[in-house]
Amino acid sequence: MPFVLPREPGLPPVTWTAYAFTTLGVLPLVWRRRRPVLVLVVILLVGGVYRVAVDGPGQPLPYAGLMAFYTVALQCPGRVRAWVGAGSVGTVAASVGLSTGTARELSFTLFCAGASYALGRLQYTRQAYTAAVEDRAAQLERANRIEAEQAAARERARIAREMHDVLSHAVSIMIVQAEAGPVAVRRAPERAEAAFEAISETGREAMAQLRTMLGVLRETDGPEPREPQPGVAALPTLLERVRRGGPEVVYEESGGAAGLPAAVDTAVYRIVQEALTNVLKHARARRVSVRLHHGDGELAVTVTDDGRGPGGGHGDDGGAAGGAGGGGSGAAGGGHGLIGIGERAAAHGGTAWCGPRRDGPGFEVRAVLVTSRPEVGS
Structure with a gap:
């Protein structure tokens, strides 16, 4: 605000040099995520030169320095943070000594720097937790996708096995009956008629079972009636059909x-x-x-x-x-x-x-x- 509103009477006017140093004290924040330590050092140097060499209005708090310190706490490893922290404490002490030299200003400045560091570490913890949750979600999604693919493969194998059993059995009986048909026509016409009936019955049953299995695969708007799968109770009918084959x-x-x-x-x-x-x-x-x-x-x-x-x-x-x-x-x-x-x-x-x-x-x-x-x- 001192650069916008008129200064009090008796104070020197703001110069372009003061504008330049104030801008240089903020502009490095653009690169704070790439070079956090370098940006902090530049901001502290510019601020020190401004307080010593430039007679102009200054910020009551080093906001740019606090943001740079926050970024160091967020992104840098422990050893770098320790060195930067020790250097920052020395810089703060020297700055307070050149200003008022009071314990009140020193404790207040250190408190602001400590709060900035604590916020940086809290943000680091939050980002690490979020990344862990996202990674866990991605792992669960991959696991669910793999499980779904395995379940689909098992279901395809089951359907293929069912269709193989139905078709192989039905076609085998029909082939045997068809091969026996011409012989039966010449020798025992009544057996030929039974053979043709067995072929027809076997074909109809195979079609019914295939229709049931394909109905499970077909997407429909409503439920369709399903016949139960054959079991031990249906074995006599199966054996009778085989007997007709010879x-x-x-x-x-x-x-x-x-x-x-x-x-x-x-x-x-x-x-x-x-x-x-x-x-x-x-x-x-x-x-x-x-x-x-x-x-x-x-x-x-x-x-x-x-x-x-x-x-x-x-x-x-x-x-x-x-x-x-x-x-x-x-x-x-x-x-x-x-x-x-x-x-x-x-x-x-x-x-x-x-x-x-x-x-x-x-x-x-x-x-x-x-x-x-x-x-x-x-």
Whole structure:
């Protein structure tokens, strides 16, 4: 304000030199974030020269110096802050000595410098906390994105496995029935009619199951009716459809059947379906046996045939049930059916094995699924 309002009578007028030094005392603040220590030194030197050599109005408080000191406290490391603090105390003492030399002015000036330093450190703490929170949020966002991508990959794998089971089984039965149709037309027309009915029924069921799975993927405005996934109760219908394809199928369930969790119920159906699909595609078996045994907290599924075994058939889908968490043997291959059996068993805490039968010619698929978890402390 002394540069704007007229000065009191008797005081010398403000000179351009005073204007220049006042400007030089503030202008370095433009670079305070790049060179905080240098800016503080320049401002203190300009202020000292102004008080000693220039007879002009001055600020009652060194505002520019306080801002520069605040920036040093905010941005500089501890050793630099210590050296700058010690130098600032000496500068303040010398300035007060050249001015009034009173303890009151010294304590007041030191208090202002200390407050400026404290505000700088508080701002540093706040910025560090904000940066930590933002970094944590970014990490959580990355983790959530990775988890979502992994969940999508698992869901794609599950859908691919379901579609493989449905299509592979249905197409296998339709091919077997279609190949047997011309022979039946010549030898037993009544069997040909049954074969064509089996083809039609299998196709309709496959379309219904595919429509259900695709309906889950399709975005709709409202809920659509959903049919439940097939389970153990649907096995007799599945086996009857396979019987129409030629091989004799024997079904046995033992051990006192109890209510199964829905996921396990569907997994058992899909395991049996895939095993039977492999029999129809590769084994050329005359007899197939499907056994379910309900044990203590687990369910064992065994499918055996008297066909060519892994050496001549089944090799299209591999031998060991990969990813099942258990051992296995058999011919390695490039398909996904037996791998899917192992994955289904492992998903329910169990194991799967596949390979040649030990008691005769043919192939065997065996899977054990956990149906109940033991209680804690039991």
